[in-house]
Amino acid sequence: MYPDEFDYYTAESVGEALDLLDEHSDAETELLAGGHSLLPAMKTGLSSPEVLIDISGVDAMHGIEVDDDTLSIGAMERYSALTDSDEVAEHAPALAAAAQQVGDVQVRNRGTLGGNLAHADPAADLPAAALASNVTLVAEGPDGERSIPADDFFFGMYATDLTPDELLTRVEIPSADGAVGTYAKKPSPSSGYAMVGVAALLDTDDDTVESASVGANGVMDHGVRLESVEDALAGGSLDDDSIEAAAGHAGDDLDVAMMMDDLQASNEFRAQLLEVYTERALTSAMDADSASAAAD
Structure with a gap:
């Protein structure tokens, strides 16, 4: 066509x-x-x-840099650049994990971080990771730059806080060096998009969860934080029992009737998937944390 x-x-x-x-x-x-x-x-x-x-050729919207405790990524950086970057793997592991599961090699060689976030497809993989990574999105418009926390950026299907005269130029991420980040999703069999995707970023100390950030996409009409899961994890031990208990809170702050309901999955099924994939993301984080501790 x-x-x-x-x-x-x-x-x-x-x-x-x-x-x-x-x-x-x-x-x-x-x-x-x-x-x-x-x-x-x-x-x-x-x-x-x-x-x-x-806008793909705007040089100022490319680049991956670490300045003090902040990782800055140009909006036009491609998924493949995120997956190949040691800086992203070290400072934004949840974002790196999500980028690895976007599409296929051809898509990752062409698609961009900024395009994904600004498009705000509810089934895209990066909104959950942006939320879990506490990303700040930097937009530029006629009045100059403004910074938008990820928690305030997504508010509906294909709808963001960007105005029509603004351009998303880069994202800034507080360094998560030493934390573990994971992403688990149930891909649509027809498109590969996330029927449900969960990103987790955990900072631990001697098997105690110092802080937890968890985001999800594919469930609601925009990416959401799973604050009840975060609260259930923080300050506790990281083991199978605590993970199962925390995952059981995945839908606490969400209205099942408002969840996505389509030919791929009903809203009730998505509620079940959300709990399952939250547990999988957290279990992967626990395994990664254990492997890192063993290596040390």
Whole structure:
């Protein structure tokens, strides 16, 4: 299938991209990053932008850097860059684990971190990891930069706190050096997207959980924190019994009637999957923590 006609522009800087957004503010405009969500939608007629602004070549939106205790990743960095980066593995292990499970090699070589988060597909893999990693998303618009905590960024299906005249330029992540991060998902058999995905980031000391951050996607119409699971884990031991008990709280703060309900899975089934995959993510974290302790 072929998309409708559109005007195509390339931006070489953040300022140029913002100028193009302003210039075409009266038209239906889309930003092109990796294109793995947008282009299929255009070909099937689900999206028909009048203007397409390609931001993939904006150098300022690339790069992975560690500054003091903060990991900064450009929004145009590809999934493959995240999976290949020692800095991401060390400082943002939950994000690295989730990126490894995105699509296939071809998708990971083209899709971008910023495109994934800004698109906010409820079944995408990275929102859960962004929440668990306590990511701050940095957007730039006509009034300059602003920082948006991940907890305040996602609020509906394909809906974020970004305004139409803003551009997501990078994400900043507090270093989780020494913590263990995991991601477990039940992939859709037809698409590979997450029917349910759970990311966990645990910081332990002698088998005691000092802090826990857990996020989920595929369950609600946007990524959510599982605060009851976090509270159940914090301060306790990390063992099979505590993990099973904590996973049992996965749906405490969520309304089953509001969970995703489609041909892939009913809302009741997703509630069950959420508990199961929360336990799997936490068990993987426990195993990784044990392996790290043994290596030391």
